[in-house]
Amino acid sequence: MIExxxxxxxxxxHPIVSAPMALAAGGALAAAVTGAGxxxxxxxxxxxxxxxxTAFRDAxxxxxxxxxxxxxxxxRPELLTRALEHDPAALFLSFGDPRPFAGEIxxxxxxxxxxxxxxxxxxxxxxxxxxxxVAQGGEAGGHGATRATMTLxxxxxxxxxxxxPEVLLLAAGGIxxxxxxxxxxxxxxxxxxxxxxxxxxxxALVHEATQAAAVAAGGDQTIRSSLPDxxxxxxxxxxxxxxxxxxxxxxxxxxxxxGLRARGDIPDAYATAFASGDTTVAPPIAGExxxxxxxxxxxxxxxxxxxxxxxxxxxxxxxx
Amino acid sequence: MIExxxxxxxxxxHPIVSAPMALAAGGALAAAVTGAGxxxxxxxxxxxxxxxxTAFRDAxxxxxxxxxxxxxxxxRPELLTRALEHDPAALFLSFGDPRPFAGEIxxxxxxxxxxxxxxxxxxxxxxxxxxxxVAQGGEAGGHGATRATMTLxxxxxxxxxxxxPEVLLLAAGGIxxxxxxxxxxxxxxxxxxxxxxxxxxxxALVHEATQAAAVAAGGDQTIRSSLPDxxxxxxxxxxxxxxxxxxxxxxxxxxxxxGLRARGDIPDAYATAFASGDTTVAPPIAGExxxxxxxxxxxxxxxxxxxxxxxxxxxxxxxx
Numbered sequence: 001m002i003e004x005x006x007x008x009x010x011x012x013x014h015p016i017v018s019a020p021m022a023l024a025a026g027g028a029l030a031a032a033v034t035g036a037g038x039x040x041x042x043x044x045x046x047x048x049x050x051x052x053x054t055a056f057r058d059a060x061x062x063x064x065x066x067x068x069x070x071x072x073x074x075x076r077p078e079l080l081t082r083a084l085e086h087d088p089a090a091l092f093l094s095f096g097d098p099r100p101f102a103g104e105i106x107x108x109x110x111x112x113x114x115x116x117x118x119x120x121x122x123x124x125x126x127x128x129x130x131x132x133x134v135a136q137g138g139e140a141g142g143h144g145a146t147r148a149t150m151t152l153x154x155x156x157x158x159x160x161x162x163x164x165p166e167v168l169l170l171a172a173g174g175i176x177x178x179x180x181x182x183x184x185x186x187x188x189x190x191x192x193x194x195x196x197x198x199x200x201x202x203x204a205l206v207h208e209a210t211q212a213a214a215v216a217a218g219g220d221q222t223i224r225s226s227l228p229d230x231x232x233x234x235x236x237x238x239x240x241x242x243x244x245x246x247x248x249x250x251x252x253x254x255x256x257x258x259g260l261r262a263r264g265d266i267p268d269a270y271a272t273a274f275a276s277g278d279t280t281v282a283p284p285i286a287g288e289x290x291x292x293x294x295x296x297x298x299x300x301x302x303x304x305x306x307x308x309x310x311x312x313x314x315x316x317x318x319x320x
Numbered sequence: 321m322i323e324x325x326x327x328x329x330x331x332x333x334h335p336i337v338s339a340p341m342a343l344a345a346g347g348a349l350a351a352a353v354t355g356a357g358x359x360x361x362x363x364x365x366x367x368x369x370x371x372x373x374t375a376f377r378d379a380x381x382x383x384x385x386x387x388x389x390x391x392x393x394x395x396r397p398e399l400l401t402r403a404l405e406h407d408p409a410a411l412f413l414s415f416g417d418p419r420p421f422a423g424e425i426x427x428x429x430x431x432x433x434x435x436x437x438x439x440x441x442x443x444x445x446x447x448x449x450x451x452x453x454v455a456q457g458g459e460a461g462g463h464g465a466t467r468a469t470m471t472l473x474x475x476x477x478x479x480x481x482x483x484x485p486e487v488l489l490l491a492a493g494g495i496x497x498x499x500x501x502x503x504x505x506x507x508x509x510x511x512x513x514x515x516x517x518x519x520x521x522x523x524a525l526v527h528e529a530t531q532a533a534a535v536a537a538g539g540d541q542t543i544r545s546s547l548p549d550x551x552x553x554x555x556x557x558x559x560x561x562x563x564x565x566x567x568x569x570x571x572x573x574x575x576x577x578x579g580l581r582a583r584g585d586i587p588d589a590y591a592t593a594f595a596s597g598d599t600t601v602a603p604p605i606a607g608e609x610x611x612x613x614x615x616x617x618x619x620x621x622x623x624x625x626x627x628x629x630x631x632x633x634x635x636x637x638x639x640x
Contacts, residue, residue, distance in 0.1 A: 005640065118540045119611070139468035148459035148468045150494035150503065151539045151608035158612070174470035179477075182506035183470065185638045187499050219471045220438045288471035291439070292478070314638070318505045320325065 002181075002311055005168050006132070006191035010089065010111075013037025014307040015191030016181065017113075017134075017170060018198050018299070020067025020092050021142060022046055024285075027058025029203040029299050034062040034089075036300035037307075041092055044068040046234075047079045056086045065089040065113070069143075070096025071237055077101070084108040090132070095143055095240055102128035115172065115193070117145035117239070122156045126164045133160065134193050137173030138224060138243070141196040141287030145239045146224075149173040150187070157188030176289035178309020185314070194306065196287040201299040206284075207277030211296050214284035217245045219291030227253050228283065230260050231270040244283035245290065322501075322631055325488050326452070326511035330409065330431075333357025334627040335511030336501065337433075337454075337490060338518050338619070340387025340412050341462060342366055344605075347378025349523040349619050354382040354409075356620035357627075361412055364388040366554075367399045376406045385409040385433070389463075390416025391557055397421070404428040410452070415463060415560055422448035435492065435513070437465035437559070442476045446484045453480065454513050457493030458544060458563070461516040461607030465559045466544075469493040470507070477508030496609035498629020505634070514626065516607040521619040526604075527597030531616050534604035537565045539611030547573050548603065550580050551590040564603035565610065 004015040016038035018030060022045025030040030042055040044066050052066070065088045073079055073093075080101055084091065091105045094115035105112045106129060114125035115134040125133045135156040137149030153171045160167050171184035172193035184192045198204060200211050224241040227250055236242075244250065249270075253260040260266060273281030284290075297305075324335040336358035338350060342365025350360030362375040364386050372386070385408045393399055393413075400421055404411065411425045414435035425432045426449060434445035435454040445453045455476040457469030473491045480487050491504035492513035504512045518524060520531050544561040547570055556562075564570065569590075573580040580586060593601030604610075617625075 003639070119538055120540070137468060137470060139471050147539060148457060148494055148608055149470045150457060150468065150500065151459050151496075151611060154497070154499050155539050155611040174468055176471075177474070179474050179507050180470065183503035186502035186506055186633050190640075218439055219467060219475050220440070288468055291471060291475040313506050318634075319323070320510075 002185075002307060002314065004185070004190045006170070009131070009168060010039055012039055014303060015185075016303055016306060017041060017191065017193045019172065019193050019195035020044065020065070021195055021199055022069060024199050024204045024206050026205045027055040027060070027064070029198060029201065029205070030055070030064035031059040031062035032201075032203045032299035033198065033303055034064050036303035038303045039065060039089060041065040041067045041090070044073065044079065044083060046072050047076050049079060049082060052079065052083060063089045065092055067092030067094065070094060070098055070101070074100070080104060084110055094134070094136070096237075097124055098128040098130070099124060116156065117147060119155060119159060122159055126167060130167060132168040132170060134170040134172045135189070136193070139288040140173035141199065141222070141243050141289070142285050143236065143240045143242050144173065144224070145241070149175070153184065153187040153189050174287060174289050176292040178306050178311070178313055180289070181306050181310035182313040182318070185310075196289045197293060197302055197306070198299050199286060200293050200296055201302055202296060203299045207275070209277030210279055210282070210284050213279040214245055214286040214290045215293055215296065217284070217286075217290045219288040221246050222286065222288050222290060223250060225250060225254065226257060227260060228270070228285070230257055231266050233267055242285065243287050244285050245279070247283040248280045250283055322505075322627060322634065324505070324510045326490070329451070329488060330359055332359055334623060335505075336623055336626060337361060337511065337513045339492065339513050339515035340364065340385070341515055341519055342389060344519050344524045344526050346525045347375040347380070347384070349518060349521065349525070350375070350384035351379040351382035352521075352523045352619035353518065353623055354384050356623035358623045359385060359409060361385040361387045361410065364393065364399065364403060366392050367396050369399060369402060372399065372403060383409045385412055387412030387414065390414060390418060390421070394420070400424060404430060414454070414456070416557070417444055418448040418450070419444060436476065437467060439475060439479060442479055446487060450487060452488040452490060454490040454492050455509070456513070459608040460493035461519065461542070461563050461609070462605050463556065463560045463562050464493065464544070465561070469495070473504065473507040473509050494607060494609050496612040498626050498631070498633055500609070501626050501630035502633040502638070505630075516609045517613060517622055517626070518619055519606060520613050520616055521622055522616060523619045527595070529597030530599055530602070530604050533599040534565055534606040534610045535613055535616065537604070537606075537610045539608040541566050542606065542608050542610060543570060545570060545574065546577060547580060548590070548605070550577055551586050553587055562605065563607050564605050565599070567603040568600045570603055
C-alpha cells in the first residue's frame, strides 16, 4: 500500500484519482474506481443535467466526485449547485478560472480539486482555496495545453512549497501504469490523475471500436489540435487544444482548420461517427499513453495494476 | 550511490550523462561532468573541426565522449573519423539516421549512443547496434520533437524489453534535478541525459547574460519553433524544432516565419546578438526545465546535487 498525503486526506487505499472525462466517465466508471480503493470522478463535462443525474444514479452508493469544464459550466452555474446537492467526494474544475465558484463549493463543505496547465493557473487555484491541484501535462488525452508533466509537476510543487504547502498535488498526463505513478511521486506529487488508461476500460462510456482503435495506436500516433472542437462547434478558449489519435479526419483538416469550420455538414457527420465508433471520422480522444495500453480491462483491475506495479518499483524494483 | 546498468557499463559513479550541446558543451564542461563521476560529452554540433579539436584538448585527460547532429555530420563524415581518433568514451548521434555510421563506430570499438524522438527512431537505433538509446521528450531545450518524456521513455523501454533487452536506456528532456533522475529510473530508464541544467553552468560556453535570461524565465516561457534555425539559415529536417525561451524575436516572427526567411539582414544580426548575449534577439536555447533552475553553479556541483537528491528520494524521501 502506498500511503501519501492524498490517501490520508481522502481515506483512499491508493493515491489515484480518475479523470472526470466528459461523456466517457459516467457513474459506473467512477464507482468502479472508488470501489477499488481510489477516488472516482464523474465527468460533468459539457453540462447536460440529465446526463449528470444519471451518472450519480449509476454510481449507486459509491462515494464519487464530479468534475466540470469550468468555462462551460460558467454558462449554467446552476449545474454546480445541483452537483453539490449530491454531496460529492470532491468537486473538480479544469479549463477556466475557478475563483468565481470557490465560495459555493467551500460553503457546501466539498473539497475543491483544480486542474492546471500553467503556473498562472496554479496561482489562481491557490487563490480559489483548492485542496488539491492537478498539474496536467500536454501529453494527456483530451483537452490540455503544452507544458509537459515531467517539468510542470516539480515546478508547481516548488510553487506550493513556497506559497501553499498545505495544498496537495497530483500529476496528470501520460500516466497509465505503475511506472507513471512511481515517477509522479518522485517528481513531488501526492498522487496521480489517470485519464486515457481508464478511458480504455470496460466501464467507460466509449464505443468498443473507438477503444480498439486507440489500443492499436502508439504514442507517436496522437496529436493535439482544435479540429474535433471545430467539428463539434465547441468554442474552446485558448490555450486549450484536444489530443486525439490521428486519423483520416485529422490528416485531412490539419492544415485547413478554416475549411473545416466552413463545412456545414461536418457537425452532424462527426456526431454520427462519434456515436457509432467510426474512427475514420471521430478519432479516439486519448493521450500519448495509448502506447502503453494494450487491453480493455475493468477499471478496478486497472487501479489495482497501477498501484501494485508502483509499489514494487518504490520498494526497489526499479533497479534491474 | 545509485548503481544502474549504465554506471556498471561505463564505470560511472552516477547514472548521468551530459548532453553534447552544440556550441555550449565544450571540453571544460565535459571534463567537469566526467570529473564528478558522470559521463561528459563534447558537442560536436555543426561540425567545425577546429572547435572539436579544441574541445578535446580542453577536456585534458578526462575521459569524455563526443556527440554529433547526425544529418549535419553526414555532410562531412570525415569529422566522425577524426572524433573517433580521440578514442572517445562514447559516440553520440542524434537527429538523423545513425545506421550509415554504425559500422565505422563499431570498428573503432567505441560505444554508440543514439538519441531518439519517436519509436521509429528507436527501431533505427536498435538496427544500428546502439549500446545506449536516449529517449528525448519535447520538453527538452534545443532541438527535439513533440513526444513527452513521461510517455516516450516507458514506451521505448517496452520496445527494448521485447526486441533488444541488452540495450541501455536513458531519459532526456525536462530533467534538471534529483526528482527528474529518480522519476526517470521509475519510468524504466538506466539513467538520464542532462542538457539545460548543465547549459546553465559555469563551464558551459554560453554568454552570462544569456544564462541569466534563462534563469529568470519559468517553464511556461519556453516555446518550440523553427525561428532560430530560419534566422541562422540552418536547414533542419522535419520533425525537429528548437526549444528556446520566448523573447521579442520569437514573438515578432511566430506567426510569420516566411517573413523572417525573406529578411536578408537577419543572419548577421542574429549571430551578433548570439555572441554578445543580446537575448532580445537571440533567445536562450533552453528547455522547460528552466523553471527548476535558479543559479549557475559549476557542472561538477550540478552532477553531485542531482545524484544526492535522487538518492534521498529513492531511499524513501519521496514520502512526505
